Amino acid sequence: MAQLKVTDQDYFIPGHLGCPGCGAAIAMKFALKALGEKTIVVMAASCASIIAGPYPQSSVKVPVLHTAFATGGAAASGVRAALEMKGDTETTVVSWAGDGGTFDIGLQSLSGAVERNEDCIFVCYDNEAYMNTGVQRSSSTPFGVRTTTTPGQDWKKTRKKNIMETMAAHRIPYAATASIAFPEDLIAKFEKAREKKGGSRFIHIFASCATGWGAPSDMSVKIARLAVQTNIFPLYEIEDGTRYTLNYKGDSRVEDYLQTQGRFKHLSKKDISRIQDLVTEDWNHLLYKTGEVPS
Amino acid sequence: MKQVAEGSQAVSEAVRLAKVQVIAAYPITPQTHIVEELSEYCANGTLNARFICVESEHSAMAALIGAASSGVRTFTATSSHGLAYMHELLHWASGARLPIVMTNVNRALGPGWNIWLDQTDSLSQRDTGWIQLYCEDSQDALDTTLIAYRLAESVNLPVMVVLDAFFLSHTYEPVDIPDQETVNTFLPPLSPRFQIDTANPAAFNQFVSPQAYMEMRYNIQTAMQRVPGNYNEIAQDFKAIFGRDPRLAEDVHCDDAEIIFVTAGTTVSTCRQAVDRLRQAGEKAGLLKLKMFRPFPVDFFRQVLNGKQKVAVVDRNCSFGASGIFAQELRAALYNAEAPPEIFGYIAGLGGRDVTPETIEDIYWQTKRADRLQTENIWIGLDQETLKTWRN
Numbered sequence: 001m002a003q004l005k006v007t008d009q010d011y012f013i014p015g016h017l018g019c020p021g022c023g024a025a026i027a028m029k030f031a032l033k034a035l036g037e038k039t040i041v042v043m044a045a046s047c048a049s050i051i052a053g054p055y056p057q058s059s060v061k062v063p064v065l066h067t068a069f070a071t072g073g074a075a076a077s078g079v080r081a082a083l084e085m086k087g088d089t090e091t092t093v094v095s096w097a098g099d100g101g102t103f104d105i106g107l108q109s110l111s112g113a114v115e116r117n118e119d120c121i122f123v124c125y126d127n128e129a130y131m132n133t134g135v136q137r138s139s140s141t142p143f144g145v146r147t148t149t150t151p152g153q154d155w156k157k158t159r160k161k162n163i164m165e166t167m168a169a170h171r172i173p174y175a176a177t178a179s180i181a182f183p184e185d186l187i188a189k190f191e192k193a194r195e196k197k198g199g200s201r202f203i204h205i206f207a208s209c210a211t212g213w214g215a216p217s218d219m220s221v222k223i224a225r226l227a228v229q230t231n232i233f234p235l236y237e238i239e240d241g242t243r244y245t246l247n248y249k250g251d252s253r254v255e256d257y258l259q260t261q262g263r264f265k266h267l268s269k270k271d272i273s274r275i276q277d278l279v280t281e282d283w284n285h286l287l288y289k290t291g292e293v294p295s
Numbered sequence: 296m297k298q299v300a301e302g303s304q305a306v307s308e309a310v311r312l313a314k315v316q317v318i319a320a321y322p323i324t325p326q327t328h329i330v331e332e333l334s335e336y337c338a339n340g341t342l343n344a345r346f347i348c349v350e351s352e353h354s355a356m357a358a359l360i361g362a363a364s365s366g367v368r369t370f371t372a373t374s375s376h377g378l379a380y381m382h383e384l385l386h387w388a389s390g391a392r393l394p395i396v397m398t399n400v401n402r403a404l405g406p407g408w409n410i411w412l413d414q415t416d417s418l419s420q421r422d423t424g425w426i427q428l429y430c431e432d433s434q435d436a437l438d439t440t441l442i443a444y445r446l447a448e449s450v451n452l453p454v455m456v457v458l459d460a461f462f463l464s465h466t467y468e469p470v471d472i473p474d475q476e477t478v479n480t481f482l483p484p485l486s487p488r489f490q491i492d493t494a495n496p497a498a499f500n501q502f503v504s505p506q507a508y509m510e511m512r513y514n515i516q517t518a519m520q521r522v523p524g525n526y527n528e529i530a531q532d533f534k535a536i537f538g539r540d541p542r543l544a545e546d547v548h549c550d551d552a553e554i555i556f557v558t559a560g561t562t563v564s565t566c567r568q569a570v571d572r573l574r575q576a577g578e579k580a581g582l583l584k585l586k587m588f589r590p591f592p593v594d595f596f597r598q599v600l601n602g603k604q605k606v607a608v609v610d611r612n613c614s615f616g617a618s619g620i621f622a623q624e625l626r627a628a629l630y631n632a633e634a635p636p637e638i639f640g641y642i643a644g645l646g647g648r649d650v651t652p653e654t655i656e657d658i659y660w661q662t663k664r665a666d667r668l669q670t671e672n673i674w675i676g677l678d679q680e681t682l683k684t685w686r687n
Contacts, residue, residue: 038493042361055507058498063491065364066500067357068387074354078317078361078369079491081345085316085367091493109357112350 021217034190073113214262366490389424411647552581602634
């Protein structure tokens with residue numbers, strides 16, 4: 001078995017309130033390994049607000065400012081401004097939000113913050129729905145998914161919002177996708193983001209949710225790996241909103257991924273074929289942006 | 296040094312003198328002059344602060360929550376819809392026990408769109424855990440803003456300093472603007488009771504079970520109860536240093552008064568003039584200036600008001616289905632008093648309609664003529680012709 005080249009030092013420790021197989025917990029564990037103790041986490045309402053632990057305990061060994069749902073971008077900006085006034089340029093300020101707090105209710109605040117090019121790392125750990133409230137659809141929920149607000153034949157018929165392109169459109173210095181199934185890549189990206197001080201960095205982490213996706217808890221990492229291998233969730237970086245770098249090329253078919261989760265099990269062959277078309281279209285567009293295929 | 300200044304400028308001068316470190320604001324009429332001036336001060340180095348041009352009022356308060364939690368002095372200003380949009384974060388700021396100071400310039404809420412004076416915006420935030428202080432004139436605005444920082448930091452609760460739209464925010468009058476050295480003796484640098492610190496990691500505002508939530512709320516209530524006492528001490532200090540006496544409530548000719556006006560904001564000045572004229576005509580009129588609305592200074596009102604008087608509350612606001620909000624609060628405060636006065640609630644001057652000394656005198660005579668309370672709220676100056684043309 002291959003040994004991971006990852007530090008043993010942890011800032012997110014056992015005893016947290018994540019479900020078994022929680023991708024969000026894995027994401028936080030690896031991210032904080034990379035960021036280290038000079039980090040302040042601003043946590044907009046999400047599963048993470050609960051996972052981090054109730055008063056008077058905390059599973060996070062760096063300061064955490066819990067804040068209201070829509071405020072990740074703004075509250076992190078305020079912390080950064082205060083640190084600047086206190087002459088602290090060393091500490092990393094991280095906004096840690098879910099897909100609801102990033103794609104939906106927090107998008108305005110995030111857009112405002114990155115347009116101001118605030119010196120913070122804005123993280124979205126993405127489990128593709130409102131999991132904490134019982135699996136309601138978000139604008140990050142992909143085509144084809146059943147949730148408690150897209151039930152039965154009303155499964156989601158629209159695409160997942162492309163948050164990376166949204167961030168790229170703001171021309172921020174650094175944006176990257178990462179996956180809990182690729183911890184060395186994830187840690188390297190957080191280290192890179194930490195070193196790119198002075199402007200806004202965005203990291204979009206695929207964080208599977210066994211509970212909400214209808215999958216066994218021991219499948220979380222495998223599902224996340226399949227999302228990358230099928231090009232459903234490609235690993236790439238965007239610098240200054242224009243320079244794309246692809247980190248991994250997948251060659252598996254989407255069925256391999258879809259069949260692992262109950263949220264897709266109602267789909268017909270035709271629906272699955274449609275999903276393959278959407279994924280291929282997005283993948284080709286990404287290849288074009290990275291220069292892998294000529295225009 | 297005395298200079299002629301707008302109400303808005305009086306506030307921004309106070310914020311400069313308070314050496315605020317982080318300002319986050321979003322434009323809305325009629326508060327914009329305040330933050331425009333502060334932007335200028337930040338840009339030219341007069342004030343060493345970071346000014347965050349946020350994309351909404353919701354984000355303005357969220358940014359200040361982040362900054363205040365990190366141990367610096369903060370400020371924002373807003374009005375009306377901006378304040379309403381902040382509502383969620385107003386609760387958050389007090390729950391997080393942050394000494395944030397904000398100016399709200401009272402403005403009507405839409406629809407219909409109206410940018411003029413109406414107090415319903417700030418008064419409908421009465422349950423958010425913010426201390427609320429209302430200002431009568433520009434000097435009051437400057438003094439109250441300086442006091443607000445001392446007061447907020449003494450109890451770790453946020454303070455809203457409230458100014459009337461245009462009548463105060465955009466009116467020029469002479470203001471004594473103190474020098475920095477004098478202000479330094481009154482207002483020391485912030486010494487935060489807690490702050491985010493990577494050397495001492497902690498979770499702030501985290502998830503809390505029913506076992507502790509209620510005690511946290513009780514602490515906010517007891518902190519609020521300390522506010523009038525703290526205010527009086529701070530005001531005494533203020534008087535010793537600056538020579539002015541910005542009392543939390545002020546009584547004018549109340550000792551022998553038979554009819555006493557209660558109101559807040561610039562309407563207090565209008566009432567002062569009306570009371571003087573009524574006194575000259577031999578009428579026993581009095582006035583109570585309400586400066587502190589939250590916490591409501593119950594003890595003060597119980598001392599001054601008694602069963603021999605009629606009270607005429609002038610509300611430039613309305614809680615629909617109840618009454619004017621100052622009247623409502625006063626009735627509640629005096630319900631258990633030994634001899635409560637008769638309280639007449641008048642609603643006047645909504646959406647910037649003028650309230651003149653004549654309006655106040657009219658209210659006086661109406662109150663004098665009435666044998667007993669006719670209604671919970673009496674609307675002043677309604678245009679019956681306009682009302683007839685609308686179907687309700």
